Amino acid sequence: MEQNNNQITRRNFIGTVAVASSILIACAKPQKTYYVPPLLDAAPDGEPLKAGLVGCGGRGTGAARDFLSAGPNLQVTALADIFQDRLDSCRQKLLDEKQVSIPDDHCFLGFDAYKKVIDSGVDVVLLATPPHFRPEHFEAAIDAKKHVFMEKPVAVDPFGAKRMLKAGEKADAFKLSVVAGTQRRHQREYVETYKRIMEGAIGDIVAARCYWNQQQLWYKIQQKGWSDMEWMLRDWVNWCWLSGDHIVEQHVHNIDIINWFTGMHPSKAVGMGARMRRVTGDQYDFFNVDFEMPNGMHVHSMCRQINGCATNVSEFVVGTKGASNCANTIYKPDGSVTWQYQKPEESVKISAQVQEHIDLVTAIRTGNHVNETNDVTNSTLCAIMGRISAYTGKEVTWEEVMASDLRLGPETYQMGPSKIKAVIPVPGTAERV
Numbered sequence: 001m002e003q004n005n006n007q008i009t010r011r012n013f014i015g016t017v018a019v020a021s022s023i024l025i026a027c028a029k030p031q032k033t034y035y036v037p038p039l040l041d042a043a044p045d046g047e048p049l050k051a052g053l054v055g056c057g058g059r060g061t062g063a064a065r066d067f068l069s070a071g072p073n074l075q076v077t078a079l080a081d082i083f084q085d086r087l088d089s090c091r092q093k094l095l096d097e098k099q100v101s102i103p104d105d106h107c108f109l110g111f112d113a114y115k116k117v118i119d120s121g122v123d124v125v126l127l128a129t130p131p132h133f134r135p136e137h138f139e140a141a142i143d144a145k146k147h148v149f150m151e152k153p154v155a156v157d158p159f160g161a162k163r164m165l166k167a168g169e170k171a172d173a174f175k176l177s178v179v180a181g182t183q184r185r186h187q188r189e190y191v192e193t194y195k196r197i198m199e200g201a202i203g204d205i206v207a208a209r210c211y212w213n214q215q216q217l218w219y220k221i222q223q224k225g226w227s228d229m230e231w232m233l234r235d236w237v238n239w240c241w242l243s244g245d246h247i248v249e250q251h252v253h254n255i256d257i258i259n260w261f262t263g264m265h266p267s268k269a270v271g272m273g274a275r276m277r278r279v280t281g282d283q284y285d286f287f288n289v290d291f292e293m294p295n296g297m298h299v300h301s302m303c304r305q306i307n308g309c310a311t312n313v314s315e316f317v318v319g320t321k322g323a324s325n326c327a328n329t330i331y332k333p334d335g336s337v338t339w340q341y342q343k344p345e346e347s348v349k350i351s352a353q354v355q356e357h358i359d360l361v362t363a364i365r366t367g368n369h370v371n372e373t374n375d376v377t378n379s380t381l382c383a384i385m386g387r388i389s390a391y392t393g394k395e396v397t398w399e400e401v402m403a404s405d406l407r408l409g410p411e412t413y414q415m416g417p418s419k420i421k422a423v424i425p426v427p428g429t430a431e432r433v
Helices: 010-017 058-068 084-098 113-118 131-143 158-173 188-198 228-234 252-262 352-366 373-392 398-403
Strands: 023-025 034-036 049-054 074-081 107-109 124-127 147-150 178-180 205-214 268-274 286-292 298-305 312-319 329-331 337-340
Touching: 034 188, 049 058, 049 113, 049 352, 058 074, 058 084, 058 124, 058 352, 074 084, 074 113, 084 107, 107 113, 113 131, 124 131, 131 147, 131 158, 147 352, 158 373, 158 398, 178 352, 178 373, 188 252, 188 329, 205 252, 252 298, 252 312, 252 373, 268 373, 286 373, 373 398
Parallel strands: 049 074, 049 124, 074 107, 124 147, 147 178, 205 298
Antiparallel strands: 205 312, 268 286, 286 298, 329 337
16 A cells, blocks of 8 residues: 555555546656546536435534535435434434435444445435444445545544555555545645645745644543443544544644645654543543655654643645645745635635545546545644654654554444543653663
């Protein structure tokens, strides 16, 4: 699955995700041929497509709405969740906001509810549970030959990530389309900036940095009547086995942009982090990672979730002829602006989250399948590599991560007491030297 020396060249990049109906830009030099999504304002009409949602929380409910907004003849016909209240909330919102009524016999509860959604006659499966469950659910959907939209990240450990890569190979063999929740790859201003950089606007990229520094995220205190398992599932963004820690769950967006713009992923990481303010769970509050690319280039990666601190959610690449924020602006070496994205009026109301589903449905209906599994899995693995380095204090290489059999979480899933406890990782040793 990996390219030689861990590097994905611009030519090879096309081979992993190319869609015949998309825009392929050929520059003067062949190695700068690259792929961008079609970015239509709406997916083309066609036979009805039925989608089933697995994971009815806020993001899952949003994904169902986004799918229904992507074009004509789109339906959501089945729901699955572990908790009745979340399923009921999603069901009511779809009825109120989209006039979509899900019948009782297509609403499923429990750890195996995803299987019932997949078997309910759907064409597309929307995966939005905590990411620990993504590999198992994705594998089952692909084995059943369903198209997939899946939220990022797609694993919390190397065991799950490698499972994703194998299922992604099956998706290609079955000509199934898979789109991931790394929506910046479908966001028009990012795509237009990317195109210009691929065409040489800033020369060769020689350095990069990315950040997701924000205020404290939400958390849940264990309530009377909640078992250990129920509490962790409701508080999932604070538990490493469920979310991967926030460097994986959230900062993966920014890491993915750097991988996309440079056309490669890091070969090693040296990171640090700590827990200072978090209330529940077993995660860190901040990470700072030095990623090294296969060509020797370094990427500075930082993420933090603490109130009262400086905030910054951004990416930046520096080239031999200029620089860019990746999102909408290109700068000359002296810092002056040489190009800035101007949003066209007709696309003002098309969010990147809806655009993902437009591109997915377009690929399905045109028969030109797209598969983003490799890209989102590689970015997830980079974040996992950074987390492992910060937790241990060691330099961690891509080869070590790919050879690892680390698996987080229980072997079986059931409500009740859990052996998983909040043990905070402490890097290094206390030995004096």
